[in-house]
Amino acid sequence: MAAFKIEGGASLSGEITPQGAKNEALQILSAVLLTSEPVTIHNIPNIRDVNKQIELLKDFGVKVDQLEEKGSYRFEASGVDLKFLETETFRSKASSLRGSIMLIGPLLARFGEAQMPQPGGDKIGRRRLDTHFIGLKQLGANFDFDAQRHRYFVKAEQLTGKYILLDEASVTGTANLVMAAVLAKGKTTIYNAACEPYLQQLCKMLNRMGANISGIGSNLLEIEGVEVLGGTTHTLLPDMIEIGSFIGLAAMTKSEITIKNVRIDQLGLIPNTFRKLGIRIEEKGDDLFIPAQEHYEIDTFIDGSILTIADAIWPGFTPDLLSILLVVATQAKGTVLIHQKMFESRLFFTDKLIDMGAQIILCDPHRATVIGLDRKYPLRGIRMTSPDIRAGVSLLIAALSATGTSVIDNVEQIDRGYQDIDERLRALGAKIERIN
Ligand SMILES: CC(=O)N[C@H]1[C@@H](OP(=O)(O)OP(=O)(O)OC[C@H]2O[C@@H](n3ccc(=O)[nH]c3=O)[C@H](O)[C@@H]2O)O[C@H](CO)[C@@H](O)[C@@H]1O
Numbered sequence: 001m002a003a004f005k006i007e008g009g010a011s012l013s014g015e016i017t018p019q020g021a022k023n024e025a026l027q028i029l030s031a032v033l034l035t036s037e038p039v040t041i042h043n044i045p046n047i048r049d050v051n052k053q054i055e056l057l058k059d060f061g062v063k064v065d066q067l068e069e070k071g072s073y074r075f076e077a078s079g080v081d082l083k084f085l086e087t088e089t090f091r092s093k094a095s096s097l098r099g100s101i102m103l104i105g106p107l108l109a110r111f112g113e114a115q116m117p118q119p120g121g122d123k124i125g126r127r128r129l130d131t132h133f134i135g136l137k138q139l140g141a142n143f144d145f146d147a148q149r150h151r152y153f154v155k156a157e158q159l160t161g162k163y164i165l166l167d168e169a170s171v172t173g174t175a176n177l178v179m180a181a182v183l184a185k186g187k188t189t190i191y192n193a194a195c196e197p198y199l200q201q202l203c204k205m206l207n208r209m210g211a212n213i214s215g216i217g218s219n220l221l222e223i224e225g226v227e228v229l230g231g232t233t234h235t236l237l238p239d240m241i242e243i244g245s246f247i248g249l250a251a252m253t254k255s256e257i258t259i260k261n262v263r264i265d266q267l268g269l270i271p272n273t274f275r276k277l278g279i280r281i282e283e284k285g286d287d288l289f290i291p292a293q294e295h296y297e298i299d300t301f302i303d304g305s306i307l308t309i310a311d312a313i314w315p316g317f318t319p320d321l322l323s324i325l326l327v328v329a330t331q332a333k334g335t336v337l338i339h340q341k342m343f344e345s346r347l348f349f350t351d352k353l354i355d356m357g358a359q360i361i362l363c364d365p366h367r368a369t370v371i372g373l374d375r376k377y378p379l380r381g382i383r384m385t386s387p388d389i390r391a392g393v394s395l396l397i398a399a400l401s402a403t404g405t406s407v408i409d410n411v412e413q414i415d416r417g418y419q420d421i422d423e424r425l426r427a428l429g430a431k432i433e434r435i436n
């Protein structure tokens, strides 16, 4: 397992361009299975989870050509071989990332069957799949779960459109159902649908392929099924979670950073939520400029009570940035309650921040109160392990701001979602080295 060795305390400066969005990439790549025609995708990030999803496509027999432009690929799913589903390679690869679950909707819709082991991804709490399978059953699929092998099976000769009210607005669940419904017979309505930019992008791409989806961007999607979909070209949005991570990094390390071409119109509450911690963010065209800030002060609510920042389904604040906000709050002036409503194991990494000298009360698995020290006592470098992708980057930001040397083990977690992060941060002046 690789580690990062970090000399903390350096201010960074310069420009950084966000990679293409990881979670959008995982949806869009799954959708190439819906057509036998070529689909070209631009701005694909070179990160572990996305590369694994591309490998899975290749293993199914999808023709994958890397194009000259960095991050551009052409896919052609004209010769898909479902026998791969039965292999040990499929089991081990599909169970190593969360995004693999989104192969099931397109496989079922186009080829009439699919199966899946328990998918992987971050160990951040229970990550159930009920929404996916209840919805697919409503579209007419036969469903079976082999508890012994922990394997999910679906089969259907022809899916039929239905009214589906989701029990929760699951991101990957909505993507799966949309990809199944586009080839179903008749009209599907999905209410309480998730509507992250990832899903909006997926629906727009499917419409360009010939699907008929309306309500994009809302929680009420209407899908008129079509018989066949064609090829298209799609460009991934910049990764909003990476953008938020860079905002936090700049504030915490007193750095002046410009984040280039962020698609401000797609960032929802992200910039304003960081502003609530007192961080200055200036919009310059489509770039975000973060000036070097010696101090930043956390807002209170209008009545003077302590600020709470909680995650919520889109357009609420994404759970994937709460760990970053939490770490940034440790050096602010003031107090904030971070409430992680969706996942129950995402805040345990605060132990490491406490070891570094941060003042945090972990109230329960979902809530942590951070008492910002206004930089009076800088964090101290320590050795630590990256428990999940976003906690990993939060620890990395903490280490870059700390005095002394830190070592972060298991950085493969960070590599799942951040492309060449050590190299890109070195270009800004960070003292970070990858060691084995
Ligand atoms: C590959 C991918 O795209 N992963 C993202 C996707 O995961 P994923 O699609 O797996 O997450 P889901 O949206 O299904 O749910 C995440 C968690 O939130 C809970 N939940 C969900 C909806 C809801 O209305 N109420 C509720 O409590 C679920 O029970 C679950 O524990 O969405 C998550 C939530 O934005 C993100 O953290 C993940 O980065």
Ligand SMILES: C=C(OP(=O)(O)O)C(=O)O
Binding pocket: 022, 023, 049, 097, 098, 099, 120, 121, 122, 124, 320, 389, 390, 417
């Ligand atoms: C939780 C995340 O990813 P995944 O769903 O792939 O585990 C994330 O991107 O923060």
